[in-house]
Amino acid sequence: MATQVKLPRLGQGMDEGKVLQWLxxxxxxxxxxxxxxxxxxxxxxxxxxxxxxxxxxxxxxDAGETVDIGTVLAWIGEPxxxxxxxxxxxxNGATPTAPEAEAAAEPAAANAAKAASSPAAKAAAPAAHSNxxxxxxxxxxxxxRAAEQGIELSGVSGSGPDGRIIARDIEGLAQAGASxxxxxxxxxxxxxxxxxxxPGTERVELTSMRRTIARRLSEAWQAPxxxxxxxxxxxATNDLRTRILKGVAEGEVRPTISDILTKACAVxxxxxxxxxxxxxxxxxxxxxxxxxxxxxxxxxxxxxxVIRDAHAKTVREIAADxxxxxxxxxIGKLQPADFEGGTFSxxxxxxxxxxxxxxxxxxxxxxILAVGATVDTPVVIDRRVEVRPIMTISLTCDHRTVDGAxxxxxxxxxxxxxxxxxxxx
Numbered sequence: 318m319a320t321q322v323k324l325p326r327l328g329q330g331m332d333e334g335k336v337l338q339w340l341x342x343x344x345x346x347x348x349x350x351x352x353x354x355x356x357x358x359x360x361x362x363x364x365x366x367x368x369x370x371x372x373x374x375x376x377x378x379d380a381g382e383t384v385d386i387g388t389v390l391a392w393i394g395e396p397x398x399x400x401x402x403x404x405x406x407x408x409n410g411a412t413p414t415a416p417e418a419e420a421a422a423e424p425a426a427a428n429a430a431k432a433a434s435s436p437a438a439k440a441a442a443p444a445a446h447s448n449x450x451x452x453x454x455x456x457x458x459x460x461x462r463a464a465e466q467g468i469e470l471s472g473v474s475g476s477g478p479d480g481r482i483i484a485r486d487i488e489g490l491a492q493a494g495a496s497x498x499x500x501x502x503x504x505x506x507x508x509x510x511x512x513x514x515x516p517g518t519e520r521v522e523l524t525s526m527r528r529t530i531a532r533r534l535s536e537a538w539q540a541p542x543x544x545x546x547x548x549x550x551x552x553a554t555n556d557l558r559t560r561i562l563k564g565v566a567e568g569e570v571r572p573t574i575s576d577i578l579t580k581a582c583a584v585x586x587x588x589x590x591x592x593x594x595x596x597x598x599x600x601x602x603x604x605x606x607x608x609x610x611x612x613x614x615x616x617x618x619x620x621x622x623v624i625r626d627a628h629a630k631t632v633r634e635i636a637a638d639x640x641x642x643x644x645x646x647x648i649g650k651l652q653p654a655d656f657e658g659g660t661f662s663x664x665x666x667x668x669x670x671x672x673x674x675x676x677x678x679x680x681x682x683x684x685i686l687a688v689g690a691t692v693d694t695p696v697v698i699d700r701r702v703e704v705r706p707i708m709t710i711s712l713t714c715d716h717r718t719v720d721g722a723x724x725x726x727x728x729x730x731x732x733x734x735x736x737x738x739x740x741x742x
Contacts (some may be wrong), residue, residue, distance in 0.1 A: 319394030320369040324387050327358050327653045332461075333484060334358050334602065335383040335525055336390065345373050347393065354390065357525050361605050361620070361651045372396045383525075436468050455482035462487040527619045537678040540596075541716040544675050549735050551691050551706040554578075557738045561632055572636040572689070575611075575665050579635050580651060581734040582686060583607035583627035583652055584741045589727040593660050595681040596718045602681075610659035610679060613646045620646050620723075621679060623659040667691060673709040683718040684727075687711040 325332050335357040343345050350372040356363055374392040378384055392400045453470040455463070459482045462472050468490055475482035521532075554577055561572050586593040586607040595602040607628040610621040622642040627635055646649045661683070664676040667690035676687035687710065696706040710731070714724040734741045 319370070319374055319392045319398055321354065321389050322368060323389040324356065324384055324386055324388050324390055324738050325365065327363055329357070331358050331386065331653070333383055333385050336378050336380055338380050339376060339391075340364070341367075341373050343373050343376050347371065347373060352667055357655065361526075361653065361656070362438055362649045367393060369393050372398075374398060375400050375550060385481075385665070395668075404470075409568065415667060453482060454480060459484045459487050466490075498567045506603035524617060525618075530618050533680065534677055536654060537680050540678055540680065541680055542713055543716055543721060543724070545712045545714070545728050546673065546720070547710055547712075547728050547732050549710060549732050550696070551708050551709045551735065553738055554735045555691075555706060565633070570633070570636045570640045572632050575663070575688070576632050576636040576639060577738070578665075578688060579609050579611070579624060579627055579639070579663060580630070581738075582661065582663060583609055585727055585730040585734060587628050588730055589723065591719050592684050592714075592727040594683040594718050595660070596683065597681060598713055601718055604660045606660070608658050608660045610656075610682070611642065611645055612662060612664035612676075615646050617647070617649070620651060620656070621659065622646060622651055622655045623657070625658065632716060661685070663688060668706065675711055676713050678713055678715055680715075682715070684712055684714045684724065686731075687713065 327334070337355040337357050339354045340352050341354075347353055347367045347370060349368070350366050352364040353367040354365055356365055362404060371393045372395065374394050376391045377390065378390045384390070454475065455470050460470065462484055463473070466487060468487060470482060473482050473486055474480075530538055551574070554574060558572060558574060558577060565571055585606070590603045590605070593604045593607055607625055608617070608623050608625045609627045610623045612619055612621050622645070624630075624635060624638045624642070630638070642651070643653060645655065648734075657681060662676075662679045662685040664685060665688040666674055667688050671689055671691040672692065674687050676685045679685050689709040691706045691708040694702050694705065695702050696705050698705075710728070712728050714723055
């Protein structure tokens with residue numbers, strides 16, 4: 318019997334995915350566990366393995382299509398085996414027959430008609446959601462976007478499998494409502510579609526990752542936060558790195574100052590578990606293990622892979638983990654598991670010559686550390702002026718989770734570890 322290839326959930330919070338490319342085509346043979354297609358999630362691009370071996374009987378979703386979790390993407394079976402009828406979900410990128418196209422058009426037409434008379438179409442306030450919405454079959458992403466647009470799910474016709482409401486139903490309704498509302502108000506709509514731009518202007522479509530970055534940072538910006546700054550004398554840390562490098566064999570990863578900083582943060586977090594925490598709306602989660610997220614810039618946007626159990630690893634082990642994660646990030650090979658479970662984050666722009674900056678929170682984490690460049694600076698020591706390597710660090714804290722004194726004590730311990738690495742032992 319033919320096997321369905323469904324879009325799996327590849328991480329917490331994933332509601333949909335975009336099929337970037339098929340690595341096998343219809344008629345090709347594939348082995349179980351062999352990479353079959355590449356999908357773009359909110360955080361990474363992932364090559365997904367075939368759930369069974371056999372022949373690709375039919376591809377239901379074309380490359381470039383965005384579909385919900387659980388959508389049937391393809392069928393795998395024996396050569397010549399027929400694909401069961403009635404199992405191909407509508408609205409998932411499959412080419413419908415004429416009757417199917419007419420049936421699929423009905424929900425869209427109904428949605429458009431409802432949009433013209435909806436509160437959104439009349440430029441009124443967002444509609445209140447009825448209790449009936451809870452019983453409506455809809456994807457999590459569709460529910461979120463309906464809430465953002467003020468649309469009642471009970472009044473939406475779904476085009477997904479078994480009449481399930483999917484994200485594109487909400488997006489189509491919102492667009493139709495916006496157009497109808499603009500017409501009713503006799504006011505022009507601000508849109509890039511009909512605007513004229515100067516020669517050389519480039520329009521870049523948002524990727525799933527870019528949308529996620531925008532959404533998460535917008536959420537983070539709404540959280541009440543405060544920033545604490547400290548200058549650190551990096552003399553002892555620089556000396557420690559020099560000693561560590563003497564023991565590094567040829568071919569091994571050479572630890573950086575960032576690796577020592579990661580270790581120092583992890584040890585400090587174990588002493589100040591209030592900082593090693595998540596905001597959870599109705600509770601605060603405090604962790605024993607320190608899993609440190611490192612902000613990494615890639616061509617597709619910022620990602621934050623996680624070094625797990627950094628408190629229990631040596632600086633050289635942290636360096637090896639860091640290099641592996643950064644290498645995977647820059648070639649787009651990070652897996653969803655590489656992002657999950659972070660309890661604190663570090664963003665380092667010092668290597669780019671930035672003296673100091675403020676990092677935006679990485680929800681639901683309680684804090685993120687921004688690291689600037691180390692600069693030779695004249696300082697007064699025992700009433701004498703000396704030149705020391707000084708680094709500025711800034712701690713952004715979620716005020717819902719921690720208070721100023723908590724952040725200050727953590728920062729004080731972190732500075733102590735960097736200025737006297739023996740205190741990390």
